[in-house]
Ligand SMILES: Nc1ncnc2c1ncn2[C@@H]1O[C@H](COP(=O)(O)OP(=O)(O)OP(=O)(O)O)[C@@H](O)[C@H]1O
């Protein structure tokens with residue numbers, strides 16, 4: 001039953017994609033909840049968000065074990081091997097994203113008793129929104145093997161970096177103007193840094209999708225900003241359904 | 242005989258579902274289909290299937306994955322299309338076998354693949370998993386923030402309890418309903434109160450200060466009195482503008498998840514706005530020039546949109562260009578067509594925006610120089626409103642600026 005074997009091999013690949021999608025969904029929710037917990041000062045939400053990181057870790061181990069079994073049993077070559085390696089890397093980046101988001105949830109827990117400055121929270125909220133958009137687009141691109149969308153995410157990270165720089169500057173100014181806020185602002189500074197790092201891992205995933213689809217590694221540096229700053233506020237993917 | 246049996250009962254279900262829908266209508270005036278209705282649909286379907294083992298058995302022997310997907314075993318696809326909310330049929334592995342038209346926008350290209358590749362929200366996936374494992378219906382709620390805020394509620398109903406099925410047989414009915422509007426109402430109200438009270442506190446305190454001065458120290462000083470009254474009038478105007486802007490922001494956010502459907506020609510909308518703002522521009526000695534697409538005079542640029550909202554976008558951008566433009570300068574408003582997009586751009590030769598502020602401008606209350614903007618009567622909500630309108634229109638906002646030389650704000654919208 002040759003046919004049967006092929007089908008189950010396909011099913012194994014489908015299973016890898018399913019687990020990865022599930023990890024992605026958990027990571028998206030963890031990041032959204034972590035920020036919501038921070039801005040609403042909701043310790044319960046913070047705790048439940050932080051706890052969900054365990055599910056992401058568990059899924060990553062599952063993906064790893066499955067991939068290893070597939071490599072051992074099927075001895076895949078070319079495209080199939082590329083697929084398996086890409087999934088492993090994507091799962092690794094999602095696991096890191098989960099860790100970074102959990103870190104924000106923990107800070108939210110630590111800060112739940114404090115009143116925090118509204119403008120600083122607005123900046124973090126904006127960063128979270130942009131990071132979530134990037135993450136959503138990259139996970140959609142992964143599910144649909146959409147190289148063009150992945151490339152768009154790859155370019156889009158520059159916007160998040162720019163935003164991070166601005167938020168960072170604002171937080172420093174705030175601390176200098178009112179040294180009593182240093183303790184609080186330090187937490188927010190780290191939260192911003194975590195979101196910026198989440199953006200980097202999202203970019204890694206975009207690179208992997210591109211590799212998976214085209215077989216070519218993206219290597220040229222991302223475009224730099226000169227003194228004319230241009231910013232694309234992509235509120236919705238251009239090809240949104 | 243088997244064919245007849247297979248034919249009649251689904252009709253009965255369809256009627257039952259319609260009745261459930263009507264009942265739901267009376268139970269909850271906002272929504273014709275309460276979650277109770279969804280549950281009833283699922284329960285009825287599984288009840289019928291459980292009590293009609295013959296017709297199901299008749300369908301099973303010749304069942305092949307490809308054909309069951311087409312729905313020749315029992316007409317579940319017809320059943321799905323009778324449900325007004327997005328509804329999908331899954332097999333026992335969680336693979337999507339079919340969907341009704343209402344589900345298409347929620348689950349693009351999902352058929353034939355695991356549900357997680359179309360929607361990966363943990364709440365939905367765990368409801369599907371639990372429903373299949375326990376053989377009982379599970380309801381869920383999903384909140385998402387991007388690309389627009391959305392709240393979905395739904396129910397996963399296993400059709401055959403814990404009965405063992407072929408992997409590719411229809412096993413689970415997933416029905417979803419968009420609950421964004423109800424959720425937003427509650428959320429917006431809280432948001433509005435928080436923002437309004439935060440932003441009104443300062444101007445109110447200063448008004449009170451002036452009142453006290455007028456009652457005391459400046460009681461008999463006509464010069465000071467006139468001066469203070471003028472400032473108070475300005476403050477009061479700003480406060481009422483703030484409330485207007487917050488309300489209009491709330492209104493736009495409420496319907497942000499519902500894309501506009503009217504066909505709107507951009508040129509006349511822009512012409513009206515420019516005409517209305519001309520006096521303001523003249524005060525600053527600024528020339529506002531409207532440049533229309535090289536070929537078609539711009540009339541050809543028609544978008545899917547909401548006329549009032551598009552006018553609000555143009556008004557906020559042009560007003561900013563005047564406010565932050567150069568005295569005696571020039572503003573260029575251009576309408577054009579680029580590939581599959583309409584483009585509106587507003588260019589000024591004013592103070593420009595430093596790069597570190599650029600990514601922040603669309604945040605509520607964000608101002609480059611807060612004091613400066615406040616003195617010009619600004620609330621810092623103009624670009625936040627623009628952002629949400631553009632978002633609702635599935636458009637893109639692009640800001641380019643060189644400090645000291647000017648800025649260009651470009652909005653790209655899908656053509657009608
Ligand atoms: N054309 C422009 N040139 C330079 N800076 C601008 C321009 N448009 C907006 N800005 C900056 O962006 C900030 C936010 O603009 P926004 O329109 O949201 O608020 P506002 O103009 O201050 O108040 P409002 O529009 O609510 O009256 C402004 O305060 C200003 O600093």
Ligand SMILES: [Mg+2]
Pocket residue numbers: 557560561619623624
């Ligand atoms: Mg403005």
